[in-house]
Amino acid sequence: MDDDDYGAAAPAPHVEPIPQSEAEDAVRTLIRWAGDDPDREGLLETPARVARAYREYFRGYQEDPGVHLSKTFGEVGGYDEIVILRDIPFQSHCEHHMAPIIGKAHIAYLPNKRVVGISKLARVLQGFAKRMQVQERLTAEVADCIQKHLDPVGVAVVIEATHACMSARGVMTAGVTMTTSRMMGVFREDDRSRKEVLALMGKG
Numbered sequence: 042m043d044d045d046d047y048g049a050a051a052p053a054p055h056v057e058p059i060p061q062s063e064a065e066d067a068v069r070t071l072i073r074w075a076g077d078d079p080d081r082e083g084l085l086e087t088p089a090r091v092a093r094a095y096r097e098y099f100r101g102y103q104e105d106p107g108v109h110l111s112k113t114f115g116e117v118g119g120y121d122e123i124v125i126l127r128d129i130p131f132q133s134h135c136e137h138h139m140a141p142i143i144g145k146a147h148i149a150y151l152p153n154k155r156v157v158g159i160s161k162l163a164r165v166l167q168g169f170a171k172r173m174q175v176q177e178r179l180t181a182e183v184a185d186c187i188q189k190h191l192d193p194v195g196v197a198v199v200i201e202a203t204h205a206c207m208s209a210r211g212v213m214t215a216g217v218t219m220t221t222s223r224m225m226g227v228f229r230e231d232d233r234s235r236k237e238v239l240a241l242m243g244k245g
């Protein structure tokens with residue numbers, strides 16, 4: 042895998058109209074494969090529950106996160122400093138093991154005359170998080186989406202997360218935090234602006 046694979050945009054969401062019964066059959070197969078009996082009482086409803094849970098985990102495929110940034114506000118009294126949301130919690134799933142990625146994101150931008158409702162930044166994050174991800178691409182997608190829709194002077198996204206595929210399986214190493222960042226515009230080009238935004242994020 043070369044470096045670009047992590048930074049590249051994910052393919053356009055493509056939700057195939059697969060009936061839930063097919064997903065439930067797949068879960069039944071997994072249960073049998075794991076060594077248990079999907080027909081025993083305690084597991085009877087499990088395939089339907091798992092299918093519903095997957096719909097939740099991956100609901101980001103059903104939306105275009107950019108739509109949340111279509112409404113902006115211009116009457117902000119000439120405000121021209123950094124806007125930052127710190128410690129936004131999120132849950133995602135790694136695309137390698139479909140194991141949970143649990144973390145928090147810090148999202149900042151320097152507005153270009155117009156601002157967006159702050160909840161919308163969290164909605165953009167959730168829209169991309171509720172897909173199969175690698176943390177690098179999640180970080181890049183959130184930043185790119187804000188850049189594309191708001192055309193701000195700068196965007197900075199920092200994500201800190203733990204990966205259950207490292208803690209609950211495989212290398213079995215708990216307590217590790219992965220940090221990724223994407224700086225665009227003035228935060229990429231100007232050292233002082235970059236330092237300022239990182240300080241505001243508590244990372245300076």
Ligand SMILES: Nc1nc2c(ncn2[C@@H]2O[C@H](COP(=O)(O)OP(=O)(O)OP(=O)(O)O)[C@@H](O)[C@H]2O)c(=O)[nH]1
Pocket residue numbers: 135136137174175176177204206207210211212
């Ligand atoms: N860079 C990056 N790696 C990730 C992320 N999520 C999971 N991984 C890693 O993806 C890698 C997949 O490696 P593979 O060797 O193909 O899979 P594996 O045999 O299950 O690897 P192990 O986890 O080492 O057992 C592992 O090293 C994971 O830790 C992520 O968001 N970013």
Ligand SMILES: [Zn+2]
Pocket residue numbers: 135136137138139140204206207
């Ligand atoms: Zn993984």
